[in-house]
Amino acid sequence: MNLLHTLLAFAVALGTLIVVHELGHYWMARLCGVKVLRFSVGMGRVIFSRRFGPDQTEWALSVLPLGGYVQMLDAREQDVSRLSSTDLRREFTGQSVWRRIAIVAAGPLANFVLAILLLAGLYMHGVPDPLPKLRQVAEQSVAYQAGLRGGELITAVNGHPVQNWTELRGQLLPLVLDKSTARLDTSRVNSGSGGGNILDTYSLSLASLTVEDLETDFLGKLGLVLARPPATLGKIAPGPAERAGLQSGDLILDIDGRRIVDGLALLELVRASPGKKLQIHGLRDEREFSSDLVPDTVVENGVEIGRIKVELPMAPEMTTISDAPIPALSKAVQKTWNTSFLTVKMLGKMLVGQVSWKNITGPITIADYAGQTARIGVVSYLSFIAFISISLGVMNLLPIPVLDGGHLLYYSLEILTGRPVSERFSNIAQRAGMGLLLMLMLVAAFNDIVRLAFS
Template identity: 40%
Template sequence: MNDVLSSALWFVVAIGVLVAFHEFGHFWVARRLGVKVLRFSVGFGRPLITRRGADGCEYVLAAIPLGGYVKMLDEREGEVAAHEAPQAFNRQPPWKRFLIVAAGPVANLLLAVAFFWLVLVLGQPGLKPVVQAPPAASAAARAGVQEGEVILRVNGEAVATWTQLRTLLLEKVVAQHSLQLELQRAVDQPEQRRTLALSLEGVRIDPERLFDDLGLSPFQPLIEPVISTVEPGGAAEQAGFQAGDRLLSRDGEAISDWQAWATWVRAHPGVVTEIAFQRGDQTLSKAVLLGQVEEDGKRLGRFGARINIDGARWDALRAEDRLPPLAAIPAAIDQTWRMSMLTLKMFGRMFTGEVSVKNVSGPLQIAEAAGFSASIGPAAFFSFLALVSVSLAVLNLLPVPVLDGGHLLFTAVEMVRGAPLSERVQLLGQKFGLTFLALLMGLAFYNDLSRLIG
């Protein structure tokens, strides 16, 4: 329950900040271009706090903090006094209206730059891009990538962490570039390097499948399956296991790594399994009824024992992506541009069917990501905010009526024609835009529900 409340709180914070800043972009540019703003509201619904400025603009903090809006003087929405008519939005020349509408998405992009800059200055910890043994049928295996090698560059671009590597690989594959990997033989062997070409034949673009097809996953040091402590009341204690016992096999299949064993246990709640183990000089065997717990609506198996982890082996794999404040400025701008292009290309691939529509996140998934990133730390949460801000900007710039991009399209056509489109065409466009938004929202909610039920 605490996790749910935390996710909901951080979701509200994230959406409130991002949408309010989007609306502030419209507000700020409208004011600078001489358009009268009647109300700037953060949130919807019943006003909680209201303040009226010297210019008559009403500033509102409303009860539902999921967004906001800017209400401008407009003759299409009500009567306007003759002396105020020059300040009405609809009376402005097309270029002014274009700038006012574009200011919202631009504000989101500027906010993304600021958040990416914060992430780069604060530093984001991660793992060095050391490779696990690739599956036999994968692109990495065909190219000859070996376990323990470190990926230094992709197509000449340096990578320091797995987070950077995954983003860069997705970017290059979506753009249908071939992949050139510069590899280092091992973490402690910087002088031994080589370059491999990775064929994209048979590699699916969809992020759900891409990294499996490439066969690139983070290296995980082998953790010996030796029990250090037994949890009171757990399956291991009830079966008679003790500290120091080394697991050898389950149902005849060898157990050589604790992580592989733990993964199997989680997938088999309530199952009885025969475990062979070594205690001192003896080899023993016991039937164990695995325990089970419920997490996020799913039943997971529990063995009820812990092991000691060699922290030094993991420390050798840790890395941090950090830049000085000045160097972080162009890097943040570049990252915002690249993520914008990647988001746009992913939208395009969805329409061609190359990327699954399951990648469209609904509010529940976004809330979960908000809570999870906030629990990691400020840098992770700022990175989350930057990515969502980019997504909001790109979505709003799509040339769909009712979105900012649709208004920009209509205004651009008006500038070219010298006259606005007919009311009939604009009305048809509005109906299309509302239908598109309804389908998109329905898809997002469906994905959320499918994930919960599944």
């Protein structure tokens, strides 16, 4: 059932992105007066088609689902010798170079527009996300050396406001690539008699991280870990916790003299103590209590762990921010630009060997993410489609022959030289581009298989 769900989510996402991309080409071609002969979702042999519209355009579904195309009236592909002068004026190669550029660029542009609209809609609806509040900071970490100790709420990075954990990660990501220093503005509750908030600024060096760290939890490697709720016990099932006299609502303060900062710390300590006697100290109805607790020993994935059969709150403190239409649109445009710029930067670092080619993903990984986000909910799924749409727009603008970016490169050369590139040069470049594209597809497929085998 999960496989079917994943395939369906992948098909909907991919189909949407292909249709939007090709509609960009189609609408711009029509706007420029170029006749469109076929609009195909998929490549290869046509398995279903219908003709309609003023030009009787063939709307088709083809056998290979990974792609699509818009076939225009083109003297390089069709015999135009018998066409009327009216139809000849609607032939693609006879258009000005600026119109051809507009038609080719409209596909990637449509992907960017789709991403902006989806993100703007999500920002208006409100996206639940954890507050950028820090858990206790580990000693010897970069964050600890910067002065952070835990409990701080990060409010800005280098003067740019952050409202949730995703925004914090997004602000730090490009700074990691530049190995620069991040200035973190923070706020924390003053536990002293004066109350109020304490405002501080910390300088966090990112020079210790490598680009490969971006493939993992790079925030955790810096010592920035999401705060979790206190270790307050929830529902207690028959087992070690019940035998120790623990009750729902108990707040665990320390175990064997070791401070328990949150529910995650309690879980980690219990899992690491199978069959070991633990001295519990906590609060119950604002009164201190102590108890002895011996976790059961269970085997999980071949490893012995401790378990006490009690529910623990693990969900971080969340925030949902809903923006008005204009701020949401502005935020979506900025997010699309930043993501596009970061994608190009990562590709550039791949070319010079600073970033591993393991970061290239193919349809298997994309399908997996489509299924995962769809199971989480509509908000996550639409966010996934938006970011894949951005990636598709960027990839299609790369100056590789057979992609839109390759054609834009040809037309740029035509503007510079005053004449179109030769057919011989175009054919050689097309073959080279196809070879490069095939190589990238093989790398992506290999990475997908490796991830699947070792996940």
